[in-house]
Amino acid sequence: MIPELANFILILSMSLFFGTSLLGIYARKIESARIIIKPLFTNANLLLLASFALLIYLAVTDNFSVKYIASHSNSSLPVFYKISSIWSAHEGSMFLWIVLLGSWSLLFVRNNYKTDLYITDVLIILSSILFLFTAFLIFTSNPLDRVLPLSPIDGADINPILQDPGLAIHPPMLYMGYVGFVIPFAAALANLTSSSTHAWEKSVKRWTLAAWAFLTAGIGLGSAWAYYELGWGGYWFWDPVENIALLPWLCGTALVHAMAVSSKTSNLKAWVTFLAMLVFILSLFGAFIVRSGIIDSVHAFASDPTRGLYLLSLIAGISLFSFALFIFKGFNYQKKVMLFGSKESFISLNNILLMTAIFSVFLGVLYPLIYETILGPKISVGPPFYNTIFAPMVLIAGLFIGSSIDSQWQRPFRSIKLLKLAYCLVLIAIILAFLYFFLGISFSAIEGMSFIAGSFILITYTLSIFNTDRKRRIANIGSFVSHLGFGLLLIGIPLNSNLSxxxxxxxxxxxxxxxxxxxxxxxxxxxxxxxxxxxxxxxxxxxxxxxxxxxxxxxxxxxxxxxxxxxxxxxxxxxxxxxxxxxxxxxxxxxxxxxxxxxxxxLIWGGIMIMLLGILVFLRKIKHAAD
Amino acid sequence: MQLIKISSLILLSIFFVFLGGIILDGNESESVISGKPFPVFQQKTLDGKDISNKYFSDKTVLVNIWASWCITCLVEHPFLESLAEDINIVGVNYKDDPKNASDWLTKHGNFFTVNIHDPQGNLAIDLGVTGAPESFLVVNGKIVSHIIGEMNQRKWEQHFAPNL
Known part of the structure; x- marks a missing residue:
């Protein structure tokens, strides 16, 4: 009975999302109808949550008449794993993904008290996305399907490598990151459709940062899980699915930095809109790659072409719609001059590097597919490709990050500071010589580039504490801490690869x-x-x-x-x-x-944790500013 | 300018159509080889002995394509190990360095009855292999089933166990 109830509630929720978006379109013209959209959206989300809660209840009470529970859980499992078994395979993890998407959107919407066209459009976009994905869940991968009349007495058990606390936190954390980017996406899109002039990026800045923090933590946890629990002996393998999680992370990094520029100097407005769209589409693209089975990977779920095609058309529709909108409406901003050497110029340069990194990873993931389709033989693109491409970019990015600490918004770079930067490089050369002559550590070119970038960031940032110019003292403790963490990470990676x-x-x-x-x-x-x-x-x-x-x-x-x-x-x-x-x-x-x-x-885990700590500090600061 | 805008949208659409093609294609090309005899070959094993297709003529074996550089192979390894009690597993070490391959086997356990060394992927091409890992069920010299990707309980029960 309960599985049917859960299924019914899920279908109801899907219909409500559909209704919300239709009503929303109607309410674009008829203002009096706007008042009802938000409650509808809220109720649809509550139903979605209720259905998910029922699935958890079914898993905990060992209801093996539900096919999904019968194939992924077992009565001898501890309760903890009975719950986490829900997201150990495709159907359930997709459900979790959608529930998180819904709840996160609900939080955002409830935090906004306006009823103008902009927020109406945000609601239309969010409920359409939720409708499309709940429909995908119900029609192609329903976790509530039953095995009747002969249901198994016991379940098939969860894969042992997934019987680990890591499973309980790594996927939900990662999904929070992915789905969190729906907020900047919906806001950017709604800003274009409603031709609104307000600074949308300011209102979604902390939502974007939070999503980015979740994604950072999710990737870090996955890496720690592989290292400590699965015993793979390393923390990063350039596995296709790792790469695919890295794409939205790189894009999110570019986005949060570009948002800082656009809210401080009103430069890069169109660029921020583009990134906000791209980051969510890359998250969806990740879901598609993992679930369509076109790539072989540790993380790949059972392949099913129907699902793959449905997801692909969904993503194709969403991205074509949003990019078309961007192309035809997204450039109506005043062009502003950017001074070379100003803080925004360093951030913009690093944005270019991040885009190059995204493109390289994208190529690394898809090149084998394209090659195979056109020329036949299967090839694989491995760590040497990524390491070689990333090292010089990391070096340049590190030099920019280190230099930017002495720069200011909308001011040219003062040449006197160049001398200081040169001293820092000399200091790094001395450190490298010391490591070589006294400890016998000689880095390869690739390791060396990362080490130089990391130590340059650490040294310039540490020196800035002693800056006597009060105005230039650490303006932002959150960003300061995050970059220190990044510097530590860049030092840890080459030391680890060289000495182990x-x-x-x-x-x-x-x-x-x-x-x-x-x-x-x-x-x-x-x-x-x-x-x-x-x-x-x-x-x-x-x-x-x-x-x-x-x-x-x-x-x-x-x-x-x-x-x-x-x-x-x-x-x-x-x-x-x-x-x-x-x-x-x-x-x-x-x-x-x-x-x-x-x-x-x-140093690697420490670096990631310090980065996260910095983001948390930053989030608190924005919250205070918002209050 | 308008032209660039429209053509970039068209390019994006082509990209999605291309991906759609891959999905459909991947579905069709599966198990074309099923029902055919094991290809004729003459190669060395990892420990340097000669082996040819005659080896398969009177046995029921699972042939697993693997490599030390393949992470999914590491994932399916424990499951294959549990299968090895009931069925002989012959490895085809695909596009790999023999030193890396034997190190990998020492590290993760060697349950293979024998390992065919296929550094150029010649045998793999004849088998229609697209990458590692893949598995074949060979009964008396004839290929009965073929799966691409990780071997697990579900695929074993669905594609291999019924043909034993």
Missing amino acids: YEETVAVVINEPKQTERNTIILNNIYEAEGPNFSSIIAEVEVNPGTNAVLLMPEKRRYANRGQVTSETAIKSSFLRDIYINLGELNDQDQWILRLQSNYFIS
């Missing part, structure tokens, strides 16, 4: 084994039982004596699917992470252990 190494050893119990740089003892190995798996656990001691580290890597076999997973053991410290993976027993009765030493991972 990997060793594979075969060991017998209680016999110390000396490798090139470490001593390893397998103290004990035993079997144990978990709630829905059995496992073999090894007790490994690395470098016994003064720096002893005890690690317990594990191999699990899950009862329901017979799937085997390796649980990596990690010991983290600021300088290095020791990472051990338990392999097989070879024919000489030795256990194979894979030992990885990863250096300065802490």
